[in-house]
Amino acid sequence: MMVLLGVGTTGSVLVHAALQCYGAYRAGVPLRPRRGWRADPEARDALRRIVRSIPVAACPAVANYGLTVVAATVPGGVLIVQLSYQVFYGLSFVGARAVSMAALPGLAEAVSAGDQRRFGTAWRQGVFYMLIAAVPLLCLLAVFAGPTADILANGGLRDGNLIAQLAACLAVVAVAQLVGGLHDYGQQALFARFDDWGPRIASFAGLGATVLVSAASMALPAQDGRLPGLAVAILAGELAGGLTALIRLRRDAPGGHAGPPARAHGRRGHRRDAAGDRAGLVAARRAGAGPGVGAGAARGVRPGRAGAVRAGPAAARVGRYRPLAAPPRDRPARAGPAGRGAARRAVGVPAPPTRLRGGHGAGAAVSGPPGRPGG
Numbered sequence: 465m466m467v468l469l470g471v472g473t474t475g476s477v478l479v480h481a482a483l484q485c486y487g488a489y490r491a492g493v494p495l496r497p498r499r500g501w502r503a504d505p506e507a508r509d510a511l512r513r514i515v516r517s518i519p520v521a522a523c524p525a526v527a528n529y530g531l532t533v534v535a536a537t538v539p540g541g542v543l544i545v546q547l548s549y550q551v552f553y554g555l556s557f558v559g560a561r562a563v564s565m566a567a568l569p570g571l572a573e574a575v576s577a578g579d580q581r582r583f584g585t586a587w588r589q590g591v592f593y594m595l596i597a598a599v600p601l602l603c604l605l606a607v608f609a610g611p612t613a614d615i616l617a618n619g620g621l622r623d624g625n626l627i628a629q630l631a632a633c634l635a636v637v638a639v640a641q642l643v644g645g646l647h648d649y650g651q652q653a654l655f656a657r658f659d660d661w662g663p664r665i666a667s668f669a670g671l672g673a674t675v676l677v678s679a680a681s682m683a684l685p686a687q688d689g690r691l692p693g694l695a696v697a698i699l700a701g702e703l704a705g706g707l708t709a710l711i712r713l714r715r716d717a718p719g720g721h722a723g724p725p726a727r728a729h730g731r732r733g734h735r736r737d738a739a740g741d742r743a744g745l746v747a748a749r750r751a752g753a754g755p756g757v758g759a760g761a762a763r764g765v766r767p768g769r770a771g772a773v774r775a776g777p778a779a780a781r782v783g784r785y786r787p788l789a790a791p792p793r794d795r796p797a798r799a800g801p802a803g804r805g806a807a808r809r810a811v812g813v814p815a816p817p818t819r820l821r822g823g824h825g826a827g828a829a830v831s832g833p834p835g836r837p838g839g
Contacts, residue, residue, distance in 0.1 A: 516660045520651065523667035527674040527701055531694050534678050538686045540626050541694075547616055548633040548695055552641050555605065559597040560645020563590060564652045571656035587653060587713075594649060598642040605638035629691045636695035644702040650709030662712035670705030674698065 488495055501507040528549060535541035567590035574583035605612065613631035621627070647666065654662040677700040681693025 513658075513660050517655075517663065520663045520667045523671040527671050527698075530675055531678055531697060534682065535691065535694055537682070538690055540621055540623070541691050543621060544626065544630050544633060544691050545694055547630065548637050548698070551605070551612075551634060552637045552644065552698060555598075555601050555638070555641040556644050556648070559601050560594045560642060561648050563594040563597050564645060564649035567593070567649070568652050568656060571653050575657050590649060591646070594645050595642075598645050602638045602642050606635050609634040609638070625687060632692040633695040636692060636699055640695070640699040640702050643699060643706055647702050647706035647709060650706055650713055653713055654709060659712070662709060665712065666705040666708040669708040670701040673704035674701030677701075 485495060531545055531549075532542055535545040538544075567586060570586040570590075571583060574580075574586050609631045610627075612634055613627050617623075617627045617630060621630070647670070651663040651666060654660075654666075674697045677697035678694055681690050681697060684690045684693050
């Protein structure tokens with residue numbers, strides 16, 4: 465039977481590799497190695513990313529080995545932990561992790577297009593579908609943990625205490641498969657953004673949490689709670705890795721935020737906008753925008769009002785602000801009635817009525833815009 469299982473496992477791997485090669489051939493990806501790949505910058509970059517991503521695959525393997533070592537202190541504990549791991553991975557790849565793999569192309573397309581709003585929409589949609597796929601499995605396994613443990617316990621595991629501990633491990637693993645799916649989806653999103661440092665941090669965080677909880681489970685009785693404590697270690701590792709990936713994903717989101725600055729950043733957004741307005745005002749004055757650039761420019765007044773330019777925070781932040789006022793040689797005079805009159809005529813503002821000297825009676829005349837009677 466063991467030989468048959470080994471042959472079946474090897475045959476499944478060969479079939480999987482053949483299907484992958486066929487898919488790569490249909491996609492136009494060459495698989496035959498060629499000379500000169502060291503001079504290819506894309507090949508070198510891919511190789512560096514592969515080397516840097518080794519901890520992402522190594523940390524779960526190390527955690528599995530550590531849990532197996534601790535489980536060996538309990539008679540039958542290795543089989544119970546391995547069964548729990550198999551159920552954990554089986555439910556994850558049927559539900560949550562399958563959704564994360566299916567959502568990866570959408571995330572990659574959003575990153576390639578540089579559309580942060582589209583990336584966020586694809587992320588939330590993937591989380592929604594993941595919950596739909598994982599929550600029913602969680603409920604089913606949590607409710608039927610006892611009958612499932614009774615079915616899986618055969619041979620030397622047909623012991624009431626071991627069956628109870630296996631049922632407790634399966635109930636914990638039911639929750640861990642949902643958290644593990646979120647962890648894997650967060651890592652997929654980070655990889656889609658070409659961020660290989662974030663998944664490494666998440667993997668090391670998960671390994672550290674697993675080691676700490678498994679070491680603490682050694683203080684529990686061997687015949688009562690040590691094996692469920694190891695299942696909790698699996699849950700703690702996935703939870704720590706998932707939280708780390710989500711924090712990294714939100715903190716280093718590309719392209720900034722998708723909402724308004726004040727809503728996305730709060731008080732910091734207001735301070736940044738004020739700093740951008742001041743930077744635009746200074747740039748306008750250095751470029752010779754004239755004395756009209758003042759509080760109106762800081763408020764983002766549009767051209768067309770007397771001596772005002774537009775100096776909004778967005779233009780100041782991107783560094784492409786250009787004053788829209790007239791050049792220095794065309795500026796009106798800063799003092800004197802003649803200069804003020806020229807400035808009003810330039811912007812189309814009528815001159816205020818001025819009473820002529822010489823009397824206040826019928827002989828007094830008023831100068832004003834054409835078409836208005838004197839009064």
